[in-house]
């Protein structure tokens with residue numbers, strides 16, 4: 432049986448993926464219209480490499496700029512040293528970092544999708560309002576930043592509902608997208624897709640098609656695609672990768688932006704652009720904050736969390752100079768055949 436994912440309604444891509452991994456993944460509807468500058472209308476997910484052109488604006492493809500909005504003390508690696516009970520007593524730093532991010536996007540005339548914790552909406556609602564007022568998309572990163580692999584389906588649903596309610600009440604906008612903390616919808620936890628669809632979400636962006644301890648869905652398609660789950664459809668926007676030596680290399684941003692050669696990141700977006708398939712970038716606000724309080728953690732966590740923080744802003748500037756970025760919601764029409772809701776909710780802000 433052919434794997435049968437796939438994507439934007441154009442050239443079907445013959446992916447040799449395990450049937451189990453692709454169970455429930457269906458071919459999409461015909462493309463119903465990418466944004467005008469979405470680039471060429473065909474792509475392939477084969478590892479064949481496209482030429483890399485490391486100059487400004489290598490293609491017209493509009494990639495996805497995404498931000499996981501959380502405080503520096505809320506990362507999963509710090510769970511052993513910062514209890515959730517202590518979150519509200521910790522000094523917060525988003526007021527220092529969010530203006531930098533929002534200003535960069537504004538200067539480049541671009542918008543992004545901000546996967547925000549419900550906790551942030553409740554405790555720092557002005558941050559959510561700043562994001563929305565600047566024209567960006569608000570999506571969910573859960574409420575308590577709990578990895579899906581630590582939750583039962585019922586617990587996941589509760590956390591998801593709490594986050595959606597908090598974010599919608601503050602933003603006045605429908606929340607239709609989700610990213611799991613630490614990309615934790617991994618093989619064996621596909622039930623999370625069912626819960627997402629049942630709770631009214633239209634897309635997920637948690638799949639990281641790499642092999643890595645802790646997370647990764649190495650068999651997941653590396654391009655946006657549609658998941659068919661029990662009669663419901665959910666679009667999936669995987670994190671950017673590139674291929675080297677026959678291996679999928681993570682190149683989506685975050686720690687990889689800070690610790691890998693920038694040429695690897697550029698290569699991933701240039702290849703995706705050459706194929707005409709958007710790639711997904713991500714960053715955390717705390718990654719723009721070299722002065723954040725240091726936590727007493729292992730040398731490995733120390734390395735992953737703190738190395739290269741002083742480079743982040745410059746590297747994002749370079750990326751925004753060389754590629755075009757937009758929100759995920761703006762591309763849903765082309766993947767799912769369903770437009771994102773235009774009208775805000777009736778909530779008052």
Ligand SMILES: [Zn+2]
Nearest residue numbers: 499501612613
């Ligand atoms: Zn997170």
